[in-house]
Amino acid sequence: MISKVEKRDRSMDKRTTISRPTEGAAGKTGSWRDQKPVLDQKKCKKCLRCWIFCPEGAIVRKEGDAVEIDYEYCKGCGVCMKECPFKAIIMVREGEVYENQEECAKEEP
Amino acid sequence: MAIKDLPKDEYLLKGNAACPGCPASQALRVVLKALGQNTTMVVPACCTAVIQGIYPKSAFNVPLMNIAFEAAAACASGIKAGYKAQGNDDTNVLVWAGDGGSYDIGFQALSGAAERGTDMIFICYNNQMYSNTGVQRSGATPYGASTTTTWTGKLEHNKDLSEIMIAHHIPYVASACVSYPEDLYAKVQKAKSIRGFKFIEILAPCPPGWRFPMESMVEQGRLAVESGMWALYEVENDKMTFTGPSKGILEGLRQRKPVVEYMKAQGRFSHLFKPGNEGKMKIIEQHLDVVWDRYRKQSSCLK
Ligand SMILES: Cc1ncc(C[n+]2csc(CCOP(=O)(O)OP(=O)(O)O)c2C)c(N)n1
Ligand code: SF4
Ligand code: SF4
Ligand code: SF4
Numbered sequence: 001m002i003s004k005v006e007k008r009d010r011s012m013d014k015r016t017t018i019s020r021p022t023e024g025a026a027g028k029t030g031s032w033r034d035q036k037p038v039l040d041q042k043k044c045k046k047c048l049r050c051w052i053f054c055p056e057g058a059i060v061r062k063e064g065d066a067v068e069i070d071y072e073y074c075k076g077c078g079v080c081m082k083e084c085p086f087k088a089i090i091m092v093r094e095g096e097v098y099e100n101q102e103e104c105a106k107e108e109p
Numbered sequence: 110m111a112i113k114d115l116p117k118d119e120y121l122l123k124g125n126a127a128c129p130g131c132p133a134s135q136a137l138r139v140v141l142k143a144l145g146q147n148t149t150m151v152v153p154a155c156c157t158a159v160i161q162g163i164y165p166k167s168a169f170n171v172p173l174m175n176i177a178f179e180a181a182a183a184c185a186s187g188i189k190a191g192y193k194a195q196g197n198d199d200t201n202v203l204v205w206a207g208d209g210g211s212y213d214i215g216f217q218a219l220s221g222a223a224e225r226g227t228d229m230i231f232i233c234y235n236n237q238m239y240s241n242t243g244v245q246r247s248g249a250t251p252y253g254a255s256t257t258t259t260w261t262g263k264l265e266h267n268k269d270l271s272e273i274m275i276a277h278h279i280p281y282v283a284s285a286c287v288s289y290p291e292d293l294y295a296k297v298q299k300a301k302s303i304r305g306f307k308f309i310e311i312l313a314p315c316p317p318g319w320r321f322p323m324e325s326m327v328e329q330g331r332l333a334v335e336s337g338m339w340a341l342y343e344v345e346n347d348k349m350t351f352t353g354p355s356k357g358i359l360e361g362l363r364q365r366k367p368v369v370e371y372m373k374a375q376g377r378f379s380h381l382f383k384p385g386n387e388g389k390m391k392i393i394e395q396h397l398d399v400v401w402d403r404y405r406k407q408s409s410c411l412k
Contacts, residue, residue: 017165018165018168019162019163019164019165019166020165020166020167020389021122021167021168021169021170022162022166022167022168023122023123023124024120024122024123024124025122025124025125025126025161025162025166025167025168026124026126026162026168026272027124027301028124028127029123029124029125032129033129040294042167047112048112048113049112049282049407051112052112052115052138052139052290053135054135054289055127055129055130055131055132055135055138055326056123056124056127056134057119057121057122057123057138058123058128061117065113070123070204072123072124073123073124075128076128076129077129077130077316077323077326078130078322078323078324078326079130079135079323079324079327081324082325082327082328083327083328091324092259104230
C-alpha cells in the first residue's frame with residue numbers, strides 16, 4: 001500500500017510541505033511500553049477481537065487469521081488482553097520473566 | 110457482518126503519536142477500512158492533528174489536509190468542488206473532527222455544508238471534551254463530569270449534535286461507538302454508498318481525559334451503551350433505526366445497566382460518589398429517562 005503512494009508525482013515537494021506516509025511517524029513506539037502483552041497461541045481461537053480493538057494496529061492478522069503482536073510498535077495499553085474472550089493474552093512487566101515464557105516463545109514463529 | 114469480514118488494509122499506520130489505548134485511533138482504523146484508499150481526509154485542530162505526525166512524515170496512508178479549527182467542513186466543501194471540477198466525483202471526502210471541532214468551534218461550517226448538501230462524510234469522534242489541550246469542557250461534556258475548566262463537575266447537560274444534524278434533513282445520520290466495530294463499519298459503508306451530506310458521531314472513551322485505566326477503553330464504551338448513556342442508531346431519510354444493545358433497550362427487551370456501573374471506573378465522575386452529591390446523581394438519572402423517552406417518541410414517528 002505504501003508503495004502505491006510513494007509512486008506519486010513529487011515535483012511539487014520542493015515548493016510545498018507535503019508529508020509522506022511513514023510507518024513509525026512518531027518513532028518506534030514499542031519503547032513507550034512498560035507492560036507487555038504476551039500471546040499464548042495454544043489458547044487463541046482466532047476470533048480477531050484483539051486485532052480489531054488494538055488502537056495501534058499492532059496486532060498483525062496473518063494468513064488463516066492467526067494473530068501476532070508487533071512489539072516494535074505495541075504501546076502496551078492492554079486493550080487486547082482485556083478484550084480477548086479466551087484469556088490468551090496476558091500482560092507482563094516489560095523485562096520481567098514470566099511463567100510459560102519459553103513455551104510462548106516457542107509458539108511465536 | 111463479522112469481524113473476520115473486515116478488510117486487512119490499514120490506512121492509519123503503526124507507530125503514530127496517539128496515546129496508548131486511544132479510542133480515536135482505533136475508530137480511525139475501522140472507519141478507513143470501510144472507506145478505503147480512495148479517500149481524502151480533512152482534520153481540524155484536535156488530537157488527530159497530532160496523531161498524524163510531524164512534517165515530513167504522515168501516519169496516514171490517505172491524503173490528509175489540516176485546517177483551522179472552525180473550517181473543516183468548509184475546507185472539505187472546497188476539496189469536493191475541486192475534485193468535481195477535475196471530473197472526479199468518486200473520492201470519499203471525509204472530515205474527521207473532535208467534539209470541539211464539531212459541537213462547538215466547527216459547528217457553523219458543519220451546519221453550512223450540511224444545509225448545502227455537499228457530498229461528504231463528516232465524522233465527529235466524541236471524547237466529550239477538548240483532549241488535545243488538556244481536557245477542557247466542551248458542549249459534549251455530560252453533566253457532572255469534571256474537566257480542567259469544570260473542576261467540581263459540569264453544571265449543564267451536553268447538547269446532542271446528532272439530533273441537531275437530524276434537523277438538517279440530511280440523508281444519513283448515525284450514532285456509533287468504538288466498542289462496536291462491526292456496527293461502525295456497516296454505518297460508514299452505508300454512508301459511503303449515499304450521495305449528499307452524511308454525519309456520523311462515534312463515542313470515544315479517552316483514558317487520560319476520562320481518567321480510567323487504558324486497558325478498559327473498549328469496556329467503557331460498552332458500558333456507556335449498555336447503561337443508555339450512549340445510544341447506537343441511524344437515521345436514513347427520516348427513518349430511525351436503533352442498533353446493537355440500544356435496540357433492545359428501546360424496545361424494552363433489556364434493562365439499562367445502572368449508570369453507576371458506567372461512572373464508577375471514571376475519575377471524572379469520582380466526586381459524585383462522595384457524600385452530599387446524591388442529588389447530582391439523581392439529576393443524571395432523570396435526564397437519562399428524558400433522553401430515552403424522547404428516543405421512543407422519535408423512533409415511533411420516524412418509521
Ligand atoms: C481557533 C482555535 N482555538 C483554539 C485552538 C487550540 N486547540 C487545539 S486542539 C484543541 C482541542 C480540540 O478538542 P476536540 O475538537 O474535542 O478534539 P480532541 O482534542 O478532543 O481530540 C484546542 C482548543 C486552536 N487550535 N484554534
Ligand atoms: S482475542 Fe484472543 S482468541 Fe481472539 S484472536 Fe486475539 S488472542 Fe486469539
Ligand atoms: S497492548 Fe495495546 S498496543 Fe499492544 S498489541 Fe495490545 S492492544 Fe495493541
Ligand atoms: S488524549 Fe484521548 S483522544 Fe487524544 S490521543 Fe490521547 S487517548 Fe486519544
